[in-house]
Amino acid sequence: MDQKMLLHLYNAVLENIDAGVHAVDLEGKTIIYNRKMREIEGMELEDLLDKNIMDVFQFYDEESTLLKVLRTKKPECNRRQKYINIKGEEINTINDSHPVFHNGEIIGAIEIAKDVTRLEQVVQNHLQRDIQIGCAFLDLAGEHPEFVSAVHQAKKMAGTTFPVLISGEAGTGKETFAHCIHHDSEVSGKPFYLLSCISYENRQLEEMLFGMRDGGILNDPNIGTIFFDELTALSIPLQQRLLHIIRDRKQSSEKALPRLIFATCLDPIDAAADGKLMKNLYYELAGAAIFIPALKSRLEDVPLLAHQFLNEYNELLGASVQSISNGVFELFSQYEWPGNVRELKYVIESAIKNADDAKQLAVSHLPSLFRKKTFEKADALLVQRGKDIKPFDEYMTEAEVYYLQKALKLHDHNITKTAESLKMSRQNLQYRIRKLGLLDKKKKS
Secondary structure: OOOHHHHHHHHHHHHHOOOEEEEEEEOOEEEOHHHHHHHHHOOOOOOOOOOOOHHOOOOOOOOHHHHHHHHHOOEEEEEEEEOOOOOOOOOEEEEEEEEEOOOOEEEEEEEEEEEEHHHHHHHHHHHHHOOOOOOOOOOOOOHHHHHHHHHHHHHHOOOOOOOOOEEEEOOOOOHHHHHHHHHOOOOOOEEEEEEHHHHHOOHHHHHHOOOOOOHHHHHHHOEEEEEEEOHHOHHHHHHHHHHHHHHHHOOOOOOOOOOOEEEEEOHHHHHHHOOOOHHHHHHHHHEEEOOOOOOOOOOOHHHHHHHHHHHHHHHHHHOOOOOHHHHHHHHHHOOOOOOHHHHHHHHHHHHHOOOOOOEOOOOOHHOHHHHHHHHOOOOOOOOOOOOOOHHHHHHHHHHHHHHHHHHHHHHHOOOOHHHHHOOOHHHHOOOOOOHHHHHHHHHHO
16 A cells, blocks of 8 residues: 555544544644544644643643643643633533654654533533522623623513523633522523533434423423524524423413523524524513623723632632732733633633732733733734834844833832842843833833
């Protein structure tokens, strides 16, 4: 068998095995990423091509098992890993990761992953049938008009029995809103049931919803609220059956049936136009629709949320961080928050864990990937096409002024901390500040 046929055979094996396979080179860039791994992580090869995996994923433990294997040159087997993809979705895997050697030299690493995300969601679903999860509207922090409007609409819906449709990007807090509606409704004494529609095949969903003998969870009087996470993952026939049930309940006086709350990450109007959401079902739910804005469109709410999470994790982790530095908030204001509120919560949690005994969260406490991304987003001094190139000395002086100003601001103009971060002496930094007139610039600003 020639090499071309052999390579084709290898590719066929990789694409068809029921395990995720991800291989990287010495720089941590993806070279193999099979079909199952794309399914597990909800990504495409184009999302990772020519990128270091730390540019694409956020890891709770700060280091991916693949990169650890590259660094240590030792295998990591049966390792649990939890991380977030660029869409803000959480992924849980169990990995076997191995270094790859050629002629005694390491050339990369390969990881074989098992998806446990769905398993955890199934366990969570059934746990939430028995555990009352409380959440009050008072816990929803935000002053942006669109967010305030969403909270107001949710409060109105809590006082009714209407089915509700909540839309918003991943991580904006759709499940939290659903919990609040449940908590303030007349069924608050019964369990809240989370049904992740994307975690099951439609055949399984049909059996769970409508049942074979007992009528399924839709007719279970012991459930208070059923929260359908990602409605558009349901097939159109299942959506049709739900529509019939919703319409039938309008005519019924039965109050013991579970309340229905639906959520989607898609714009419901676009989803209906694209055939992912049945139009008649959307029209039925549109009167009780709630839209939660993305965090990037309400950046003024970030400090409120950050302080809320600070207090929450201080209590959970037994920490005593009292404040958040201006430098941290400056980075927060420059970031677009693709993972929304969930990502902000993760960043604060990680920062508190990194803060040790510090009383204030500083930029150095933030997760390394977050710092990398925000610094890359910062304004850069680049040569622009169509403009004259400045003399080298002038350009370097401007670059030095810009960089020192940025570093000083991130450390609240603390000379010692700024000098340490720049790996220079206090005296050298003070000399450069005087030479470049940065003290005068600070007074003017």
